[in-house]
Structure formats: C-alpha cells, structure tokens
Amino acid sequence: MDQLERPPEIIWDDRRAWFEDQEAQHAAAGAAAPSEQACALMIDLQAVFCAGAWAAAVILAYAIAEAQSSKRAARPQGVGEGDWKWLRALRNRLVHENPGKAAFTVEDQWMRRALWEERARRAVAIAFAALYPAPQGGEAGQKADQ
Incomplete structure (x- = not known):
C-alpha cells in the first residue's frame, strides 16, 4: 500500500526541494520572520508533505496560517481572500465530517x-504566504476551485 x-x-x-523552494521564495519576498512555534510546526508540515500525507498537510497548513492571524479564523496578512476562503473551507470539510458526504475518502x-497533492501544495504555499507576508499581499495558491 503506497x-x-x-x-x-x-x-x-523532489517534494522536499519543492517545499524548500517555496520557503525560500516566500522568505525572500516576505516582511516578517515567523515565530519559534511556527518554525517548529513547519518542520512537521514538511515531514507530512514529503511523506504524501495530503489531508494532514492541508490541516496543518491551515493551523499555521491561522496562528499568524491577529484573530482566530481571521485571514492572516499576506494571504489573499480567495486563498483564505479556499483553505478554510477545505480544512473545515476535512475536520468536520458531513455524514454521508465525506470530504476525503479511502477511494481518494x-x-x-x-488531486490531493495539488491541494496540499496550494495549502503549503498559503501557509508560507502567512508566515512571510509580502508588503502588498496577494494570492499564494495556484487555482481557485479545488
């Protein structure tokens, strides 16, 4: 079982190189340094991402991004409105199961x-945008409806 x-x-x-490239790009463009806790959580995010634990990567990316906002569930600086809505909705579907309509299945x-790897990559990019907000913000993800 893969x-x-x-x-x-x-x-x-390849996954590790992509992850580290994302971090380097966002850190170079960003205005702030992440907290100690955020850095520690990013290590876990990198591990689950490299392992291919896609749902876990989405959930952890949201937790990291949310921790960077000034208010619980508020959009963090540096993250575009569309990206934040997408990530929050996907995370909510993953952690609050809708009986009879699972967001993530064994078949997935x-x-x-x-598809889930693509979603995890977008979530990671959003987490980095929250950690290293660019002075003018913007959309971190690649696609709007995933």
Missing part, C-alpha cells in the same frame, strides 16, 4: 492522490 510506505527517495527529495487515497 500510502503506508515511505515514498521512493527520488519522490521524497487510491484514486485521487494527484
């Missing part, structure tokens, strides 16, 4: 891994 095994080293390394683990 989901329970460590990805091949080349895949892990087998058949929709590429």
Whole structure:
C-alpha cells in the first residue's frame, strides 16, 4: 500500500526541494520572520508533505496560517481572500465530517492522490504566504476551485 510506505527517495527529495523552494521564495519576498512555534510546526508540515500525507498537510497548513492571524479564523496578512476562503473551507470539510458526504475518502487515497497533492501544495504555499507576508499581499495558491 503506497500510502503506508515511505515514498521512493527520488519522490521524497523532489517534494522536499519543492517545499524548500517555496520557503525560500516566500522568505525572500516576505516582511516578517515567523515565530519559534511556527518554525517548529513547519518542520512537521514538511515531514507530512514529503511523506504524501495530503489531508494532514492541508490541516496543518491551515493551523499555521491561522496562528499568524491577529484573530482566530481571521485571514492572516499576506494571504489573499480567495486563498483564505479556499483553505478554510477545505480544512473545515476535512475536520468536520458531513455524514454521508465525506470530504476525503479511502477511494481518494487510491484514486485521487494527484488531486490531493495539488491541494496540499496550494495549502503549503498559503501557509508560507502567512508566515512571510509580502508588503502588498496577494494570492499564494495556484487555482481557485479545488
């Protein structure tokens, strides 16, 4: 079962390089340094992302971004309105199950891994935008309706 095994080293390394590239890009453009706790949580986010735990990456990315906002569930500086609404809605669907209409299924683990990876990548980009807000903000993610 691919989901329970460590990805091949080349895949892990590709994911790690992408993650670290995102961090470097956002840190170079951002105005503030993240907190100690945010840095510690980013290490966990990188681990689950590299492992391919896509739902966990989305949930953790939201927690990191939310921690950067001044009020609970408020949009953090540096994150565009569309990105924040998308991430918050997806996180809510993942952690508050709707009986009979699961947001994430066992079938998704087998058949929709590429879609969930794309969602996780967008969530990671949003978390970095919250950690390193650019002076003029903007949209961090790639697609609006995922």
